Amino acid sequence: MMRKLVHEDILPHVEKPSRYLGTEHNAVHKDWERTAVRMALAFPDLYEIGMSHLGLSILYGLVNEREDSLLERVFAPAPDMEGELRRRGLPLFSLESYRPLRDFDLLGFTLQYELTYTNILNMLDLAGIPLLAAERGATDPLVIGGGPCAVNPEPLAPFFDAFVLGDGEEVLPEILAVVKEVKAGVRGQGVAWPGGRREILRRLAALGGVYVPSLYRVRYYPDGRVAAVEPQDPYAPARIKRRVVADLDAAYFPARPLVPYMEVVHDRVMLEIMRGCTRGCRFCQAGIIYRPVRERSAELLQRQAADLLRATGHHEIALTSLSSADYTGIAGLARALVDAYGCLGIGISLPSLRADTFSVDLAKEIERVRKTGLTFAPEAGTQRLRNVINKGVTEEDLLAACRAAFGAGWRRVKLYFMIGLPTETQEDLDGLVELALKVLREGEGRGPRRKSVEVAVSVSSFVPKPHTPFQWEPQDRVEVLQDKQAYLRRRLRRPIKYSWHNPLMSLLEAVLARGDRRLGAVILKAWQKGSKFDSWEEHFSWERWAAALAEVGLDASFYAHRRREPDEVLPWDHLDVGVSRAYLWRETRRAKEGLTTADCRWAGCSGCAVCPRLGVELRLQQPP
Numbered sequence: 001m002m003r004k005l006v007h008e009d010i011l012p013h014v015e016k017p018s019r020y021l022g023t024e025h026n027a028v029h030k031d032w033e034r035t036a037v038r039m040a041l042a043f044p045d046l047y048e049i050g051m052s053h054l055g056l057s058i059l060y061g062l063v064n065e066r067e068d069s070l071l072e073r074v075f076a077p078a079p080d081m082e083g084e085l086r087r088r089g090l091p092l093f094s095l096e097s098y099r100p101l102r103d104f105d106l107l108g109f110t111l112q113y114e115l116t117y118t119n120i121l122n123m124l125d126l127a128g129i130p131l132l133a134a135e136r137g138a139t140d141p142l143v144i145g146g147g148p149c150a151v152n153p154e155p156l157a158p159f160f161d162a163f164v165l166g167d168g169e170e171v172l173p174e175i176l177a178v179v180k181e182v183k184a185g186v187r188g189q190g191v192a193w194p195g196g197r198r199e200i201l202r203r204l205a206a207l208g209g210v211y212v213p214s215l216y217r218v219r220y221y222p223d224g225r226v227a228a229v230e231p232q233d234p235y236a237p238a239r240i241k242r243r244v245v246a247d248l249d250a251a252y253f254p255a256r257p258l259v260p261y262m263e264v265v266h267d268r269v270m271l272e273i274m275r276g277c278t279r280g281c282r283f284c285q286a287g288i289i290y291r292p293v294r295e296r297s298a299e300l301l302q303r304q305a306a307d308l309l310r311a312t313g314h315h316e317i318a319l320t321s322l323s324s325a326d327y328t329g330i331a332g333l334a335r336a337l338v339d340a341y342g343c344l345g346i347g348i349s350l351p352s353l354r355a356d357t358f359s360v361d362l363a364k365e366i367e368r369v370r371k372t373g374l375t376f377a378p379e380a381g382t383q384r385l386r387n388v389i390n391k392g393v394t395e396e397d398l399l400a401a402c403r404a405a406f407g408a409g410w411r412r413v414k415l416y417f418m419i420g421l422p423t424e425t426q427e428d429l430d431g432l433v434e435l436a437l438k439v440l441r442e443g444e445g446r447g448p449r450r451k452s453v454e455v456a457v458s459v460s461s462f463v464p465k466p467h468t469p470f471q472w473e474p475q476d477r478v479e480v481l482q483d484k485q486a487y488l489r490r491r492l493r494r495p496i497k498y499s500w501h502n503p504l505m506s507l508l509e510a511v512l513a514r515g516d517r518r519l520g521a522v523i524l525k526a527w528q529k530g531s532k533f534d535s536w537e538e539h540f541s542w543e544r545w546a547a548a549l550a551e552v553g554l555d556a557s558f559y560a561h562r563r564r565e566p567d568e569v570l571p572w573d574h575l576d577v578g579v580s581r582a583y584l585w586r587e588t589r590r591a592k593e594g595l596t597t598a599d600c601r602w603a604g605c606s607g608c609a610v611c612p613r614l615g616v617e618l619r620l621q622q623p624p
Contacts, residue, residue: 002098018262025312035070037179044111065252079533105142115540124143145164151467152572157213169252209241215231226516248296288579291578302333325353331365334348349366364408380428382428415458418462419459423591436492454495459499473563519559
């Protein structure tokens, strides 16, 4: 009935109706009544963003291959679809069965970006599920969250029953098993959770890698700093350790991923070649929370590529990881895939390249099928500042790579930089401009026909993130970032294309990234004032957030602009991602001294402690 109503009465009136069909190639539709555990996986952004996320594809296949479980999808509806649902009084539904979300046992949100937090509240409200975990009853679904933002979920703690820390394919089957066992004990009695929600939450908290915030109390000092995060239940561990898939070759990977009817952000086969990065960039949260490095074997990857292409019909294979060019056998793997599929017009792409000539040689290999632009991320304009952030690239590395690229026929290069990095000076901004101009000069007059080259410079603002060496550092104030952006706009003129990120959005990101549990009230008020899709600049309003902060009595500068003391209790200290706090602080000191730390894959252990703490072996290999 719901499906018929949506298809006939709603979809003709919304933009991009294929966002809501749920009938994509390889979609799984299971018998609801014959499945013991039912879960909806929610992505708090538009369909075309969520459908490009590899983690969603992995969990979708993993759960639906179990006979006892089903997993269906839901995405944040666009404003036009939301308006249609609210006008008709209809609840938010899953795509596969069109069931209301409140009918599921579990509702799992993937937490990829802080500026999607108000979308989570909006989706819960549309689903008719109480926003606050404390107000949910025995028949409401358990609301859980996972993903990179779960390494500090405290601002979301009032709204979630539990958070998963680490690799979902490691712990989610254990959660489903607990739910199945609990449901089996009360079948036919008309209640979802015997003994109330607290009892099943206690059982989940006993699993490794599951954090149940309601079982903890946060104490604060009079000045607003966190004094302690204390367990209040014998089932709640003092520290929650991240779960890690130790062997990627043995890990689940979907052979039949979903194929959307509409164009999505990454409309291609995604082949995960490795997980983790040991480059050690001091601003990079992903480089810490996905350690240690784990690689899939080239033989397995070639088999998976064949399976994926047969199942999808895509014409591009993306070799995905945090630093794909660091995969040990990347050149041989790329060559084998191009040799096998290039004649069919199937291209190979790398989402990330190092700024060196090896990367250009690799790009030549993989772009035999089609040639696009090259993207490099020097991050900072001077070697001094690149040493501070431990970015292992020199100016000559970048210029040599660009020289080789332009000489080989590439005409477009994009450079990523950050401003507001710790210790940044005017000299570093000048260095950014000069480096971009040097890259442009490398392309002038090169190539067989001397075509003009295109150099694009994209600048974002530094956001201090939890579990990084820079977690203690302050963010530049908005007016300072705006002045720096204005200076770069004046200096970087045509033919260089210059783009930048809204510093007010970066401010909010910093507040939420380093925030504590009290910010939950701010998120709620901001949503009540109309905030949603905050990651889209056309929808973002700092005024709403500023008003919400003021009404709750909190100050954005307290979270974003304040330097944290080395012995301060941080809101996320009870969450153990594996890398030791001592290592992070040592890296902070080395940054201030301008000292670099070599990649442990090639230079030996750097003492981050992740391997012994998580019980995972880092297999050291020769560099490519």
